[in-house]
Amino acid sequence: MMKTPNKTYKSKTAALLDDPYLQNYRTSIERRKELIDYKKKKYAGSGNLADFANGHHYYGLHKTASGNWKFREWAPNARKIFLIGDFSDWKELPEFELRRISKRGDWEIELGDEKIQHEMLYKLKVYWDGGEGERIPAYTKRAVQDFNTNIFSAQVWEPEKPYVFKHSRPEAEEPLIYEAHTGMAGEAEEVSSFIHFADDIIPYIAGCGYNTIQLMAVMEHPYYGSFGYHVSNYFAVSSRFGTPEDFKYLVDKAHSFGLRLVMDIVHSHSVKNEQEGLARFDGTIYQYFHEGEKGNHWLWDSFCFDYSKPEVVHFLLSNCKYWLEEYNIDGFRFDGITSMLYSHHGLGKDFTSYDDYFQGDTDEDAFCYLALANELTHQINPKAVTIAEDVSGMPGLCCPAAQGGCGFDFRMAMGVTDCWFKLLDIPDESWDITYLTRELLNKRAEEKTISYVESHDQALVGGKTAIFTLIDKEMYFNMHTGSENLIIDRGIALHKIMRIATVFTGDSGYLNFMGNEFGHPEWIDFPREGNGWSYKYARRQWSLKDNQNLRYRHLLNFDNEAVKLAGREQIYKFDPCLLHFDNQDKVFAVKRGELVLFVNLHPEKSYEGYGIECLPGKYEIAISSDKKFSGASKG
DSSP states (O other), X not given: OEEOSOOOBOOOOOOGGGXXXXXXXXXXXXXXXXXXXXXXXXXXXXXXXXXXXXXXXXXXXXXXXXXXXXXXXXXXXXXXEEEEEGGGTTOOOGGGBXXXXXXXXXXXXXXXXXXXXXXXXXXXXXXXXXXXXXXXXTTOSOEEEETTTTEEEEEOOOOSSOXXXXXXXXXXXXXXXXXXXXXXXXXXXXXXXXXXXXXXXXXXXXXXXXXXXXXXXXXEOSOGGGTTOSOSEEEEXXXXXXXXXXXXXXXXXXXXXXXXXXXXXXXXXXXXXTTTSSTTTTSOSTTTBOSGGGGEETTTTEEOXXXXXXXXXXXXXXXHHHHHHHSOOOEEEETTHHHHHBTTTTTTOOOOSTHHHXXXXXXXXXXXXXXXXXHHHHHHOTTOEEEEOOSSOOTTTTSOGGXXXXXXXXXXXXXXXXHHHHHXXXXXXXXXXXHHHHHHHOOOXXXXXXXXXOOGXXXXXXXXXXXXXXXXXXXXXXOBTTOOOHHHHHHHHHHHHHHHHHHXXXXXXXXXXXXXXXXXXXXXXXXXXXXXXXXXXXXXXXXXXXXXXXXXXXXXXXXXXXXXXXXXXXXXXXXOEEEEEETTTTEEEXXXXXXXXXXXXXXXXXOSSOOOOOOSXXXXXXXXXXXXXXXOSOO
16 A cells, blocks of 8 residues: 555535436435434434433332332333242242233332332242233343343342543544454453453554444343344343443443444344243233234344334333433444344345335334434434344445434445355456456445454454465464465465555444454354353464464554554544455555555466556555564565
8 A cells, every 4th residue: 555645535425316217216215314314203203312212210120219119110011010039039929019000001100219229139020910020120220140040130239339420431433443342352261251351452553543433242141142233131241241330340441442332232133032031921912012923033042122112112212211321322324224224034034126215114203313313422422333134235224314214324235245145156367356346346326334354254264264265274383484385475465455455445433353354263153052162262362463474463563553553643534435446456545534545356467567547656565564573584
């Protein structure tokens, strides 16, 4: 990559209907806009969404102004409810029976201060016609597991000295994202903690040049191996990593290093567990979820929310507000929104026509919910960032609701990683540079995207990371600095090229999953019966990057150089311009701001004096994948 003094600033964002192909769908787009406005007025009235999204202040367990405790729950199909717990010796006592206070199904109880104490365990015992069951309150702010019985209970969390944030939120920047998972962030074969992540991993991330952490698996989930995607308790941090105060410390620590913290938020589906989650909470499936097949995600083995119900929207919007205000986070990456947006959940569906986005398969209630969630998030924190994970490519996700869009700040450029891994499956000489450059640079004019070579998805058991796809078993034997191995040399070279090309051509941001910056070996596999409940593959072997005799450190050094260059030059403020590509030569060149990227992917030829038309001036090499790092004999 070379540096030149010329700059070209990024053009203004286009409007959704500037796309001439969308003119045929103007009626559908206008209808969505009207539906968003209608629902906003329905929920917020003459006020705003932030006033509506206060379910967490009303429901659940709270201290009153008088010092007593008040608990409320929404359970319309219930016939009788008791609070049971340490305070009642887990018995259904008359003094702990809730009373129904509204026709819509709200229940309430008020108890004296002496009855409830910090860290007590409790649940609800819910009765309905023809059945009964123990339930964890929907708005509980902490749930803990008894590791002898594996049973979860709600826990009273009212510390005498709650954590006080010391650092303000960092200013918004074009995101250079480090995707991470707290539990597998340690090297020991165990579940790591919020405190370890804060003290040991956050300084490392900052030192690597990233400015944003995207943290997975924050919300409580009963099965560790779900990677945090089978959520049970939406207002509770996962207790296996620490306490609410520990997570606040982690967020504050990130802010102290100038890092923003964006959390994965899973509003696309919910775990089917009845005793831990929302499933059949009041004896019905349809309280929070659709009935029948519409409410069943057969592939994920989970239930799908009914976004047409005001109570469900109230619950989910309140959840957004809670995380922003209680934990001072900087935004959300909304997971699995393809599943939300379509009745077919995107399963087995190829999106080949604009009809696929605007016909009967689209769940417009879900689209409206996402638009309201985006508006609420930015209303509470104007600097917040929202990211959409969508494989369908629906137009308008990153357009304002006023244009009939959904209001996300960014979407994941999922076609980029698909492109790289498709190319890795074919011989080098067959790589299509036209296809590659199109995927690297292609985006809708009105949207901002975040590119990545690989995320956690590519590393899960059954798949392979980029480095393992490139090197495979040779990684076990020939990653030492003195190795003479063409497979290793090729793998390291391509690993570097893939990253610098993706960082440099990304529209508005870049993402890397924890450990991939130094080519972490093997896959991710959480403890389960099939692997003997082993943590061997549910951790990060950080010592590999520090070993002076191994070549992982060369990959890390290059990644650090590339990410820091992107941040220092603020490359995402400028539009990328494709200067040249040649399928036969396997060469392409892209200009961005003061930088020009030259990429040679030919498996045999190294070019000298290769002619590409650029502006006249003096150029110098800013970064090179051939450069030797840290005494390496090879790049």
